Amino acid sequence: xxxxxxxxxxxxxxxxxxxxxxxxxxxxxxxxxxxxxxxxxxxxxxxxxxxxxxxxxxxxxxxxxxxxxxxxxxxxxxxxxxxxxxxxxxxxxxxxxxxxxxxxxxxxxxxxxxxxxxxxxxxxxxxxxxxxxxxxxxxxxxxxxxxxxxx
Numbered sequence: 447x448x449x450x451x452x453x454x455x456x457x458x459x460x461x462x463x464x465x466x467x468x469x470x471x472x473x474x475x476x477x478x479x480x481x482x483x484x485x486x487x488x489x490x491x492x493x494x495x496x497x498x499x500x501x502x503x504x505x506x507x508x509x510x511x512x513x514x515x516x517x518x519x520x521x522x523x524x525x526x527x528x529x530x531x532x533x534x535x536x537x538x539x540x541x542x543x544x545x546x547x548x549x550x551x552x553x554x555x556x557x558x559x560x561x562x563x564x565x566x567x568x569x570x571x572x573x574x575x576x577x578x579x580x581x582x583x584x585x586x587x588x589x590x591x592x593x594x595x596x597x
Contacts, residue, residue, distance in 0.1 A: 470560070472533075479567045480541045488564045490551030491533035502528065502536040505548040505563075513549075543568050 472491040480486035492500060503510040513521045513536065514528045529535040538545055546568040553560045 472562070476563060477565045477567065479569060480538075480545075481569050482541060482543060482571050484541050485537065485539045486541055486545075486566065487529070487535040487537050488549050488551070488566065489533055489535045490553070490562060490564075492553045492560075499552075499554045500530075500534045501552045501554075502534070503550045503552065505550060510550060538566075541568055543570075 470493045472493070474489050474491065478486060478488060488502070490500065490502075499515060501512060501516075502514045503512050505511075511521075513519065513526060517528050517530055519526050519528060525539045527537045527539075529537055534551060536549060536551075546566055549564045549566060551562050551564070
């Protein structure tokens, strides 16, 4: 089977485009909410064939504190972990109000350094108050039952 010069050039251009495919970073949700005591996953999807490092960092005031590099967590906070399936997720268990703030996913590859921010909002748990009421049912002279709530 012979290939003409146009087919060869087209094939070479296609292979070059695949090798230098653009790297992109996607933060599926840039605002995430959790309740106190819950577990939250901050997700970061990286599309690249040559990602060298994915880092999660937390912004406090103006400084970015590193939390993880790759699957390794460098924080002393045992509630943190990284899941690297279908992207990179920073998982925070037993969320507290202090966890609220900005988190950054940073992906480094050959020739690119991409960043994306996630804002975590933490809400207090709503307490469901179980109020118990006593109900007394009186039978009227007419035979009709009339419920009365006591307390």
